[in-house]
Amino acid sequence: MEHNNLNLTVKVWRQKNSQAKGQFESYPVKNISTEMSFLEMIDVLNEELIVEGKEPIAFDHDCREGICGMCSMYINGKPHGPWQANTTCQLHMRAFNDGDTVVVEPWRATAFPVIKDLMVDRSAFDRIVQAGGYVSVNTGNAVDGNSLPINKDKADASFAAAMCIGCGACVAACKNSSAMLFLSAKVSHLALLPQGEPERHSRVLNMVAQMDKEGFGACTNTGACEATCPKEISISNIARLNQEYLVASLVAEK
Amino acid sequence: MLDAKIPSGPLDNKWTDYKGHCKLVNPANKRKLEVIVVGTGLAGASAAASLGELGYKVKAFCFQDSPRRAHSIAAQGGINAAKNYQNDGDSVFRLFYDTIKGGDYRAREANVHRLAEVSGNIIDQCVAQGVPFAREYGGLLSNRSFGGTQVQRTFYAAGQTGQQLLIGAYQALERQVALGNVTMYTRHEMLEVVKIDGKARGIIARDLVKGNLERHFGHAVLLCTGGYGNVFYLSTNAMGSNVTAAWKAHKQGATFANPCFTQIHPTCIPVSGDHQSKLTLMSESLRNDGRIWVPKVKGDNRKAVDIPEEERDYYLERRYPAFGNLVPRDVASRAAKERCDAGHGVGTSKQAVYLDYADAIVRYGKIEAGKEGRSNVPMEEIIAMGKQVVKEKYGNLFDMYEKITGENPYEVPMRIYPAVHYTMGGLWVDYELQTTVPGLYALGEANFSDHGANRLGASALMQGLADGYFVIPYTLGNSLADEIYSKAVETSHPAFETAEKAVSDRINLLMNIKGKQTVESFHKRLGKIIWDKCGMARTKEGLEQAIKEVQALKKEFWSDVRIPGSINEMNPELDKANRVADFIELGELMCVDALNRNESCGGHFREEYQTPEGEALRDDANYMYVAAWEYKAEHEWNLHKEPLIYDVVKPSQRSYK
Numbered sequence: 001m002e003h004n005n006l007n008l009t010v011k012v013w014r015q016k017n018s019q020a021k022g023q024f025e026s027y028p029v030k031n032i033s034t035e036m037s038f039l040e041m042i043d044v045l046n047e048e049l050i051v052e053g054k055e056p057i058a059f060d061h062d063c064r065e066g067i068c069g070m071c072s073m074y075i076n077g078k079p080h081g082p083w084q085a086n087t088t089c090q091l092h093m094r095a096f097n098d099g100d101t102v103v104v105e106p107w108r109a110t111a112f113p114v115i116k117d118l119m120v121d122r123s124a125f126d127r128i129v130q131a132g133g134y135v136s137v138n139t140g141n142a143v144d145g146n147s148l149p150i151n152k153d154k155a156d157a158s159f160a161a162a163m164c165i166g167c168g169a170c171v172a173a174c175k176n177s178s179a180m181l182f183l184s185a186k187v188s189h190l191a192l193l194p195q196g197e198p199e200r201h202s203r204v205l206n207m208v209a210q211m212d213k214e215g216f217g218a219c220t221n222t223g224a225c226e227a228t229c230p231k232e233i234s235i236s237n238i239a240r241l242n243q244e245y246l247v248a249s250l251v252a253e254k
Numbered sequence: 255m256l257d258a259k260i261p262s263g264p265l266d267n268k269w270t271d272y273k274g275h276c277k278l279v280n281p282a283n284k285r286k287l288e289v290i291v292v293g294t295g296l297a298g299a300s301a302a303a304s305l306g307e308l309g310y311k312v313k314a315f316c317f318q319d320s321p322r323r324a325h326s327i328a329a330q331g332g333i334n335a336a337k338n339y340q341n342d343g344d345s346v347f348r349l350f351y352d353t354i355k356g357g358d359y360r361a362r363e364a365n366v367h368r369l370a371e372v373s374g375n376i377i378d379q380c381v382a383q384g385v386p387f388a389r390e391y392g393g394l395l396s397n398r399s400f401g402g403t404q405v406q407r408t409f410y411a412a413g414q415t416g417q418q419l420l421i422g423a424y425q426a427l428e429r430q431v432a433l434g435n436v437t438m439y440t441r442h443e444m445l446e447v448v449k450i451d452g453k454a455r456g457i458i459a460r461d462l463v464k465g466n467l468e469r470h471f472g473h474a475v476l477l478c479t480g481g482y483g484n485v486f487y488l489s490t491n492a493m494g495s496n497v498t499a500a501w502k503a504h505k506q507g508a509t510f511a512n513p514c515f516t517q518i519h520p521t522c523i524p525v526s527g528d529h530q531s532k533l534t535l536m537s538e539s540l541r542n543d544g545r546i547w548v549p550k551v552k553g554d555n556r557k558a559v560d561i562p563e564e565e566r567d568y569y570l571e572r573r574y575p576a577f578g579n580l581v582p583r584d585v586a587s588r589a590a591k592e593r594c595d596a597g598h599g600v601g602t603s604k605q606a607v608y609l610d611y612a613d614a615i616v617r618y619g620k621i622e623a624g625k626e627g628r629s630n631v632p633m634e635e636i637i638a639m640g641k642q643v644v645k646e647k648y649g650n651l652f653d654m655y656e657k658i659t660g661e662n663p664y665e666v667p668m669r670i671y672p673a674v675h676y677t678m679g680g681l682w683v684d685y686e687l688q689t690t691v692p693g694l695y696a697l698g699e700a701n702f703s704d705h706g707a708n709r710l711g712a713s714a715l716m717q718g719l720a721d722g723y724f725v726i727p728y729t730l731g732n733s734l735a736d737e738i739y740s741k742a743v744e745t746s747h748p749a750f751e752t753a754e755k756a757v758s759d760r761i762n763l764l765m766n767i768k769g770k771q772t773v774e775s776f777h778k779r780l781g782k783i784i785w786d787k788c789g790m791a792r793t794k795e796g797l798e799q800a801i802k803e804v805q806a807l808k809k810e811f812w813s814d815v816r817i818p819g820s821i822n823e824m825n826p827e828l829d830k831a832n833r834v835a836d837f838i839e840l841g842e843l844m845c846v847d848a849l850n851r852n853e854s855c856g857g858h859f860r861e862e863y864q865t866p867e868g869e870a871l872r873d874d875a876n877y878m879y880v881a882a883w884e885y886k887a888e889h890e891w892n893l894h895k896e897p898l899i900y901d902v903v904k905p906s907q908r909s910y911k
Contacts, residue, residue: 017823035526037658043531043774050772050818050827058826060319062492064532066654067417068323083657090657115463116824123440126320130432134425135384139304139723142375142382146339149393159386159411162418166322195384 003034006093009101010045012057015114018121022114024103034094038081039064039071041093042104059118066090066230069165072172073118074105079169079228087167087230107168109177111215122168124214125182131210132203133186135195154192161188163231170225170233176217181225183211184241185233191244201248208245256509256882256896259684260364265902266346269368272685273728277735284309287734288742290457290472292444292499294321296416296715297698298478299423300722306430308727310734313470314427314436315459317443317494317829322424325480325492326718329416330537330651331400332408333715335373340397344405346370351903353713356402356582357678357706358856358872359905360515360880362898364685365703372724373716377409379723383422387411400711401538402582402910408712413537413650419715423722442468443829444499447475447506447694448753454506454694455743456750458757462829465822467754469745473737474693474730477503478722481677481699483516485837485844486789487781489674490522490535496833497840500681500700508689509882509894511682511702513840514848517709517857518790519675520586523658523668524606533673534658536609536651538711541579541586543614543644544668546570548607552597558608558667569593577910584708584857584870585910587672591790592868594671601669610667615640672790676714678705678857679847682882682896686729687721690882695730697721702880707856761821764831769814773831776811780804780834784841788848793861797849804842805889811838843883846891853877865907874905 007030015022029045036044039061046056062070071088075081081091096102104118112120162185170181187204190196196203219238226235261268279287287310291302294316302314316324336349350370354361377395381387387409388396397406411418430436439459446458448469456471482497483489504510521536547566554561569589571578581589590607593599600606616633619640623631641664645652652663659669681689681696683703688695698718705713743750787793787800811834819825854863854870855877863871880896 033527033529035660036529037531040529040531044529047772047774050816051770053818055818056827058824062318062323062494063325063328064493065328065490065534066657067414068318068325068327068492070318070323085653086657090654092657092660094660119824122319126322126428126431126438126440129425129428134429135382136429137379137382137426138307139300139379139426139727140375142378145337145374145377145381145387146394148381150389151393152389152391155386155389155393158384159388159418162386162411162421163414165417166320189386190384193384193386195382 003094006032006034006096006098006100008032008096008099011101011103012117013105014057014117017116018113032093034092036093037064037089038075038091038093039089057118058116061089064089067165069167072107072120072167072169074107074172076103079107079172080230085230085232107172109171109216111177111179112168112171122166124216125166125168125179127214128179128183128207128210129186132199132206133190135190136199148194150194158189158192161185161192161233161237164233165231167230169228169230171216173224173228174217175222175224176220178219178225179211179214179216180219180238180241181229181233181235183207184237187241187244188237191240200244201251204241204244204248205252255690255894256682257684258362258896259686260362261685265363265367268364269371276728276732279731279735279738281309283738285311287311287737288313288472289730290470290475291315291478292457292476293324293478293480293700294424294427295324295326295478295480295698296420296423296718297700297722298476299324299420299427300719301476301478301697301726302436303423303426303430304723304727305730306433306435309435312430312436313439313472315439315442315444317441317462319440321427321438321440322421324420325495326715327417327420328490328492329715330413330535331539332398332410332415332712333376333419334400334407334710334712335377335409335716336370336407337374337377339395340406342405344407348405349373349407352403353704353710354706354903355908356708356710358708358870358908359706359874359878359900359903360512360855360898361704361706363900363902368725369704369717369720372720375724376716376719380419380422383426385411385418385422387418398539399542399580401541401580401586402710410539413539413648416715419719423719445502445757445832446753447503447691448749449506449691450743450747450749453692456745458750458753463824465825467757469750469754471743471745473734473740474695476695476697476726477681477700478697479700481680482837482840483674483677485780485841486674486785487777488525488530488533488785490519490533493532496836498833498836500696501836501840503681503689503691503694503696505885507691508694509682509884510679510843511880511882512679512707512847513844513883514788514851514858515678515707515856516674517583517676517678518587518672520583520590520672521609521670522673522675523655524601524603524671534654535673535675536655536668536670538583540609540648540651543647544579544609544611545613546579546607546609548593548598548600558600558610567598574910581910582708582710587790588859590672606669606671608667609670611644611663612667615644618643676709678702678707678709682880686732687726688729688733693733695726697726707858761828761832764815764835765817765821765828767813767815767817769816771814772816773827773834776807776815777834777837780807780838780841783807784844788845791859791861792848794849797845800845801842801849804838804845808838811835842889843891847881847883850881850893851877878905
């Protein structure tokens with residue numbers, strides 16, 4: 001693959017801890033190969049900072065293959081940067097031009113407090129799952145996997161929703177910091193399968209209640225979440241969530 | 255010293271017999287027993303959830319921000335199970351046999367048979383949890399083939415099987431958290447095992463956000479902390495994957511088994527430069543349809559499309575006609591290395607081979623045209639239809655390849671090269687998954703038990719979930735039944751005091767080195783030593799040299815590493831330094847083990863021991879044993895041998911021709 005080298009300015013949000021007041025700082029980075037990933041560029045910058053006796057930039061990352069959902073940078077005004085259907089760790093430097101200034105921020109949302117620099121606390125997502133994002137089946141209870149055929153289209157649709165990696169880009173992209181795309185993906189994953197049926201109503205009611213408690217905003221259907229989602233989770237899941245919620249509320253009132 | 259506690263009786267009755275006779279803990283007593291689970295990948299999350307369901311008081315720990323991030327999530331291809339849904343001759347025995355053979359006769363028969371026995375239950379359990387496996391139009395579960403087998407027994411969810419299985423286990427775990435049966439500690443790293451009267455009774459963990467040390471008591475401690483592939487620096491493991499928990503256990507008396515058995519996966523995206531931080535796997539499932547080749551002429555610099563068919567060497571099909579592109583991983587990796595070493599490599603680095611989908615695209619296109627009952631379909635249309643089929647089957651993998659390399663694999667063949675992927679070695683465990691330290695267990699990739707010298711594709715997910723869902727709930731009870739009178743120990747106990755002080759002293763020591771070189775630079779250098787001398791091919795001289803180099807590196811690390819920041823705060827460089835320090839020590843042991851094993855088997859290839867055709871040459875007379883290393887002192891280990899006895903399978907020269 002053809003490649004060349006870039007010189008860039010990286011303007012990064014630095015914040016010592018959750019209590020501290022943060023600020024932007026600019027760093028020049030030189031000779032960055034276009035074959036590098038964005039995080040490898042940050043690695044190079046961090047190595048330089050350490051050698052200079054400065055504190056490296058703290059950021060979340062783990063699998064670096066776009067599936068664990070840990071990386072979470074807001075790059076040039078977009079969660080996960082300029083590429084479509086992409087995570088920060090899969091963003092490569094050929095997305096940038098020589099001389100560019102790249103602005104990097106953490107996810108910004110009340111429900112995702114900053115821990116340090118670019119790291120945020122996304123445990124609110126775990127608590128939403130705790131509120132009902134599961135099928136209550138203990139180990140050992142299961143019958144044969146093929147005893148219950150499932151319509152392929154439904155299984156595929158369920159899988160498409162289950163692909164959510166829980167990164168929180170949808171929240172970061174939303175002007176209201178709404179977690180509706182995340183929540184609707186989980187509700188859809190389970191509501192589309194017969195295994196999710198028994199708890200269908202209580203699940204959606206409890207998960208929505210928890211989402212509200214965590215301080216996420218309301219959904220106003222702007223679609224920024226869908227546009228930014230690295231796994232292209234469809235906004236139609238939010239429509240399904242609303243439908244599920246409505247039905248569940250009516251049933252609950254009986 | 256090593257008692258594997260394998261139940262007596264015929265192989266296929268051992269597990270049933272064990273379950274029928276192991277001790278049980280009544281529900282009221284389970285509530286009083288505390289269990290620590292370290293790591294929340296497939297093994298850890300499934301164990302924590304299952305033990306929580308049973309009523310034990312569980313504390314689970316992970317270093318990531320959520321248990322859903324564990325690296326099990328990255329497994330792409332699938333999970334094996336002996337369901338025989340395809341009616342193609344599969345059975346528990348076949349899965350057992352394939353796994354033993356695939357492991358080159360260096361795994362324990364009883365453990366592997368149990369794994370095959372519970373494999374079907376795993377699929378059932380996951381389906382019940384709502385894991386959206388791939389299905390056929392009739393609504394039933396779909397299967398595909400995988401390397402090293404001749405039946406279709408692999409269940410999958412597109413190229414994201416690990417993700418879907420982990421989310422299933424994660425959801426089960428979060429349900430137990432909500433019910434109060436499991437307490438979850440995220441962004442915590444275990445830094446020591448606490449022993450009281452010779453038994454594991456807790457851990458010292460560091461809160462990675464605040465930086466402080468914490469003491470946690472448990473009647474038993476389960477390490478589900480994955481493999482140590484990151485000792486190579488470049489691997490397909492996640493950046494955070496590490497050996498620290500297992501290594502601390504090792505230094506507290508748990509023997510470490512077969513550390514030199516590491517798996518180099520044949521289909522990864524090649525290294526592009528010095529900046530590389532990790533390698534990305536392209537699922538082995540791609541070998542189902544892709545054909546692997548290199549140019550017949552050395553140093554051929556033409557583009558792949560310009561090289562005519564007769565000038566291509568489909569070397570796997572040529573060397574292994576029976577299995578072709580589906581030979582096991584160790585065989586495929588070595589064959590790629592052999593071709594590249596011989597000067598036939600492709601791409602700028604020449605350290606790559608082609609994985610070509612052109613034929614598969616045409617084949618699928620023709621099938622599609624046939625379905626529509628059309629003949630004389632123009633080739634362009636056939637190719638377009640074929641691409642659509644390939645997109646459906648492997649779309650996410652192709653997209654990932656394009657993002658990383660900037661090349662479109664629908665148009666040009668992918669370039670691939672082997673990379674470190676999995677470690678078969680790990681903490682020695684008995685049949686009950688207990689290490690040589692009583693009360694300390696190891697599950698999943700962290701233990702050594704099921705894959706011998708080479709793991710077959712789609713078997714890691716199977717083992718992680720087998721251990722967590724279906725093995726530990728029985729075997730843990732068998733020893734905890736004797737603990738019902740043991741009260742929880744206060745963490746003010748001197749053993750906790752001493753352990754915490756040791757951890758704290760070590761961290762202070764590291765921080766006070768204030769040297770010049772970064773942690774990352776040491777890790778890179780370690781990786782290079784191990785990859786060059788203890789990677790795909792090993793020699794006596796190379797290993798002896800590597801041991802010296804690693805020892806020297808250790809000295810340099812402890813006198814010149816620079817860790818910025820301070821202790822009582824979020825400090826990722828300090829976290830990394832703790833891990834790299836342990837990787838260095840493990841690296842030495844890997845070389846010691848590889849040097850001791852004067853044979854080639856599975857992923858362990860000693861150049862001195864090969865057949866005239868270049869295949870691995872085992873020495874069953876002298877090395878049919880598990881090498882379990884006991885830590886004595888710095889650079890000193892005692893070797894304990896657990897003989898491997900094959901009652902049912904007759905070991906033979908592995909052949910995939």
